Amino acid sequence: QKEVEQNSGPLSVPEGAIASLNCTYSDRGSQSFFWYRQYSGKSPELIMFIYSNGDKEDGRFTAQLNKASQYVSLLIRDSQPSDSATYLCAVQGGKLIFGQGTELSVKP
Amino acid sequence: GAGVSQSPSNKVTEKGKDVELRCDPISGHTALYWYRQSLGQGLEFLIYFQGNSAPDKSGLPSDRFSAERTGGSVSTLTIQRTQQEDSAVYLCASSPPGTGLNTEAFFGQGTRLTVV
Numbered sequence: 001q002k003e004v005e006q007n008s009g010p011l012s013v014p015e016g017a018i019a020s021l022n023c024t025y026s027d028r029g030s031q032s033f034f035w036y037r038q039y040s041g042k043s044p045e046l047i048m049f050i051y052s053n054g055d056k057e058d059g060r061f062t063a064q065l066n067k068a069s070q071y072v073s074l075l076i077r078d079s080q081p082s083d084s085a086t087y088l089c090a091v092q093g094g095k096l097i098f099g100q101g102t103e104l105s106v107k108p
Numbered sequence: 109g110a111g112v113s114q115s116p117s118n119k120v121t122e123k124g125k126d127v128e129l130r131c132d133p134i135s136g137h138t139a140l141y142w143y144r145q146s147l148g149q150g151l152e153f154l155i156y157f158q159g160n161s162a163p164d165k166s167g168l169p170s171d172r173f174s175a176e177r178t179g180g181s182v183s184t185l186t187i188q189r190t191q192q193e194d195s196a197v198y199l200c201a202s203s204p205p206g207t208g209l210n211t212e213a214f215f216g217q218g219t220r221l222t223v224v
Contacts, residue, residue: 034212043199043215043216043217044199045215088150088151090213092211094158094164095167096153096156096203098151099150100149101149101151
């Protein structure tokens, strides 16, 4: 079992729709959870972090964490073509472990 | 510099040769990570340095891979006797000190390694 798993992509949504990205992790001792965005040929950049159960909102982005289910998600509201990228879930309990990423395509 | 700096940006080497990849983290950052990213894949964890603690080497794929961090700053990832499957982008990241929670990792631009 991989330490961090993301739903397989690619995920395609129309412009203006909600994109939902999911991630599960195996280490119950994990403390912090991150979502990074990576454009093709570029390095990852942080979108959001969350460490408490529940929702955390930042503009069009909402991160959700459920430690009992070992599940973290990212919702992108009003998706824009510029959101098209690979989204990486990362989990930290000491070292920082990434999932394999989900490619998101937002169609105009 | 203001960000994480990696060198070289591109490296082409012959199979069997040794290579060294360098990472210069953001000043004051105590944590440093190395990852490998093959084409179309996620980030594969290689090694993690945190301050003066013993590094977490659990991700190194074989004994051909090693890394060191001198003076708590610059890090070098060494790959001995390179193989074609070592071809990938090698990414370095650093993060600031703190409680360990909510510490954003900042990435360098990566080194693209091609083994021919």
